[in-house]
Amino acid sequence: MGNDALSAEQETAPPVDYPAVQRSPEFQELRSTHRKFVFPVLGACLVWYFGYVLLASYAHDFMSTPVFGHVNVAMLLGLAQVVTTFAVTTWYVSYANRKLDPRAEKLRDEIEHADFAPATEETAR
Amino acid sequence: MSFTALTASAAASASTGVAAEAAPAASPGEPWLNIAIFGAFVAITMIIVFRASRNNKTAADYYAAGRSFTGGQNGSAIAGDYLSAASFLGIVGAIAMTGYDGFLYSIGFLVAWLVALLLVAELLRNTGKFTMADVLSFRLRQKPVRIAAATTTLVVCFFYLLAQMAGAGGLVSLLLGVGDQLGQAVVITVVGALMILYVLIGGMKGTTWVQIIKAVLLIAGAGVMTVWVLALNGFDFSALLENAVEVAENPAILDPGLKYGVSDVSKIDFLSLGLALVLGTAALPHVLMRFYTVPTAKEARKSVVWAIWLIGIFYVFTLVLGYGAAALVGPAVIAGAPGGPNSAAPLLAFELGGPLLLGLISAIAFATILAVVAGLTITAAASFAHDIYASVVKKGKPEPGAEVKVARRTVVIIGIVAIIGGIGANGQNVAFLVALAFAVAASANLPTIVYSLYWKRFTTKGALWSMYGGLASAIILIIFSPVVSGSETSMLKTEAIDFAIFPLSNPGIVSIPLAFFLGWLGTVLDKGTEDPLKQSEMEVRSLTGVGAEKATQH
Numbered sequence: 255m256g257n258d259a260l261s262a263e264q265e266t267a268p269p270v271d272y273p274a275v276q277r278s279p280e281f282q283e284l285r286s287t288h289r290k291f292v293f294p295v296l297g298a299c300l301v302w303y304f305g306y307v308l309l310a311s312y313a314h315d316f317m318s319t320p321v322f323g324h325v326n327v328a329m330l331l332g333l334a335q336v337v338t339t340f341a342v343t344t345w346y347v348s349y350a351n352r353k354l355d356p357r358a359e360k361l362r363d364e365i366e367h368a369d370f371a372p373a374t375e376e377t378a379r
Numbered sequence: 380m381s382f383t384a385l386t387a388s389a390a391a392s393a394s395t396g397v398a399a400e401a402a403p404a405a406s407p408g409e410p411w412l413n414i415a416i417f418g419a420f421v422a423i424t425m426i427i428v429f430r431a432s433r434n435n436k437t438a439a440d441y442y443a444a445g446r447s448f449t450g451g452q453n454g455s456a457i458a459g460d461y462l463s464a465a466s467f468l469g470i471v472g473a474i475a476m477t478g479y480d481g482f483l484y485s486i487g488f489l490v491a492w493l494v495a496l497l498l499v500a501e502l503l504r505n506t507g508k509f510t511m512a513d514v515l516s517f518r519l520r521q522k523p524v525r526i527a528a529a530t531t532t533l534v535v536c537f538f539y540l541l542a543q544m545a546g547a548g549g550l551v552s553l554l555l556g557v558g559d560q561l562g563q564a565v566v567i568t569v570v571g572a573l574m575i576l577y578v579l580i581g582g583m584k585g586t587t588w589v590q591i592i593k594a595v596l597l598i599a600g601a602g603v604m605t606v607w608v609l610a611l612n613g614f615d616f617s618a619l620l621e622n623a624v625e626v627a628e629n630p631a632i633l634d635p636g637l638k639y640g641v642s643d644v645s646k647i648d649f650l651s652l653g654l655a656l657v658l659g660t661a662a663l664p665h666v667l668m669r670f671y672t673v674p675t676a677k678e679a680r681k682s683v684v685w686a687i688w689l690i691g692i693f694y695v696f697t698l699v700l701g702y703g704a705a706a707l708v709g710p711a712v713i714a715g716a717p718g719g720p721n722s723a724a725p726l727l728a729f730e731l732g733g734p735l736l737l738g739l740i741s742a743i744a745f746a747t748i749l750a751v752v753a754g755l756t757i758t759a760a761a762s763f764a765h766d767i768y769a770s771v772v773k774k775g776k777p778e779p780g781a782e783v784k785v786a787r788r789t790v791v792i793i794g795i796v797a798i799i800g801g802i803g804a805n806g807q808n809v810a811f812l813v814a815l816a817f818a819v820a821a822s823a824n825l826p827t828i829v830y831s832l833y834w835k836r837f838t839t840k841g842a843l844w845s846m847y848g849g850l851a852s853a854i855i856l857i858i859f860s861p862v863v864s865g866s867e868t869s870m871l872k873t874e875a876i877d878f879a880i881f882p883l884s885n886p887g888i889v890s891i892p893l894a895f896f897l898g899w900l901g902t903v904l905d906k907g908t909e910d911p912l913k914q915s916e917m918e919v920r921s922l923t924g925v926g927a928e929k930a931t932q933h
Contacts (some may be wrong), residue, residue, distance in 0.1 A: 270925065272915035284922055289833075292497040300657065303490045307653045310483055310635035311646040318634040323617025324624065328479055328635050332698075335486045336691050342493055343687050350680060361923045 270365055280364075284357040291349055299342055306331055409734050410555045416742035421573060421749075424592055428577055428585035435582045437931060441783045442509040442761045443671040444584040445931040450678040454685020456587045457669050459594030460754045461488075461660075461686065462693055463543065464550060464747040467597060470694075471727070472720030474701020476710050478632025480639050481701055485694035487653050491660035492690065496683040499661045502832050502921040504670045504679035508928050510758075511667045512766040515827050518913035519839040522771055527846040529766035531823040532664040534850065536759035537800075538816040539665075540793070543752050544571065544801020550748065554725060554741040558717070564802045570745075571798035574752045578760070578790045583672060586753045593750040596743045598689060601696040604724075604740075607731050608703035619699065622706035632705065648883045655887030659817035662824035665758035674930035703727055752797070760789040815857050822849030822890040826898040832921060834902075838909050841902030849894030856886035 275281050309317055310328060317328035435441050448456070466488075473481030507513035512528035547570050548563040557563055577585055612619040624630050631637050639649040660666060670679045704713065704723040707730045716722040728740040764786035769777040777785075826845045830837040857863065863870045865879035883889075920926050 270916075270919075272912065272919045275919045275923075276915040281919060281922070285918070288922060296493060296497045299490065299493050303486070303657060304650075304653070306486065307483070307650060310479075311639065311649055314634060314636045314640060317636075323615075324620035324633060325617050326633055329620075329633070332479075332482050332486055333695070336489060336695060339489050339493060339687060340691060343496060343684055346497060347680065347684055355677065358923045361919075362925050365919075365923065365925045 287353050412738040413741040416738045417745045420746045424589050427588050428581035431584040432581045438782050439931050441582040446674050447930050448672045450681025451685050453673050453682035455594045456590040457686035458689035459590030459750050463751045464744045468721040468724050470697045471700045472723035475704035475723040476720045477638040479635045480637050487656035489691050491657045492687045495661035500670050500679045500683050501676040504676045505924045505927045506921045509765045510762050511664050518917045524842050525766045525770050529762045532762040535816050535820050536755045540755050540797045541800045541804050542813045544797050545804035547748050548805035567801045568798050571794050575794035577753045578756050586757050590750045593746045600743050605696040605699045623702040626709045627705050644882050651883050651885040651888035655817045655821045658825050659821035662820040665754050668758045676924050756793050759793050760786045763789045818853040818887045822853045822894040826895045830898050838902045838905040840905035841898045844901030845894045845898030848897040852890040852893050853886050856881050
């Protein structure tokens, strides 16, 4: 305690039993909450992107169909890619704020307050 | 910068053409006005860099700007780093000349950011300190993995640097009317020297501010021109397209395929490029390093969100500007101007706002090169000093201050190498440099980044096989591709020497899956396992932010 002021960085942090944290249901939940969003959403975005690239490469007639005025399907699909990128970004941020950050923060607090310190060692705080 | 790939052959042929004719008369505007505006930019940013550098004491200050930037600031800097002169001049020119196919590129570059946002940014911020190698070597064997990661970092940065410096020579002929090789060499030297100064004095903080200022100027300049072009067409995008078709006398500029739909090989080539672009961005070392300049993973997330919005909006601007240049200047005029397609945006600026707007846009284009080159240099220097010198040579225990000293020396060496390489590569086909950089990043770095963050079983052998296998396959395939030999537009500039046995210009479609496969194969064949404690620590830290590097206090 007394040399808190001396040590600048992580030296003051209590030792953490990371495998115990990793096994804990709270962490498993955080991990699956993260993965069940990022994997399918990113997968869908990449499929949508490569679908668009394939259309642009192999479906010229379809892409050249005028929709209104001189604006054709290709133009709209391209702008749709921009729009979906913005939409997914916004969606992920709100998901992270609602579902990921609170869980991560709670775990971080618990760890930093030595709830997961190895039983044999005396905790610093 | 990646758009250099798009217009590189045109730029290369144009710059040699200009060297032959030395026709400054064809360059509109006032070169001295351009230089004066650029000089003002340098002066202002220098002052800011000096002020910002006062607090550069520790390695965290020098490499990571004390982790004190906000998400918004860092996001702007990322946009400034990502939107290079080539992307501004190159894409506008590509759309003006080849129509829709130019726009296809920007989509790849934008969607790529979702990989960075969803998979990489936050976890990387939570587990690393200064460089990409910090994350890759976290739970694997330090020495070999760090050396491999530093090698791929240096290779990617080197080819990016060369492309930027070579591009600077082409820009000069276009914007300042400096046509001869010697004049261009002088300008490349000046750009290199300025860059060394920025990075030496300002470190990451100074570099970041240069990138922020440049991003604001670039996006604002493009925005003003976009609104202007739309206003001239009664804010009717369809009318703008109609005018573009009329002036170009070619309705096909609205459809995909004008450039890449020529043959089956060109279509597969485009797929390959698309793959490299979309997977390369999240593995570019200088982009990854930017995530360490913010205090928390949440701010890293905000950075990417800012970057995505800024970059996305900018690409929509370039769609209008490209067709605007086709409508107001005309492809025939652009093709005949010094710099070829790269001159579309400056010519459009001249058409809209006369010499003053041209001067502003030209100065922004120069500022762009400076900012991008500075970002690459500090990344390469940090990787050498932190990963090779401090972690491998000094086994993680360098003398106090020695690491930053080595980093600064490395900056000077990299700067000089970049100047010499840039002069040597001036007028070269820079496409192969950029293709190499993206393909190397996607093949050599991305599989290992993804595996080490998400695959528990991943081992050192898998990492080394994937990184060296990805690096080697990308480089070898490029050497045997049409970019290096076999045609007048290739790097060797002759049809006489032809060893282009690989038909594609971009190796991504082969080398990226191969690197993922090698990472898996090396791991399953590895009899040993890695320390499970380290795996637990990395996973817990990456998701919760426990023990993440904090911002430094001053």
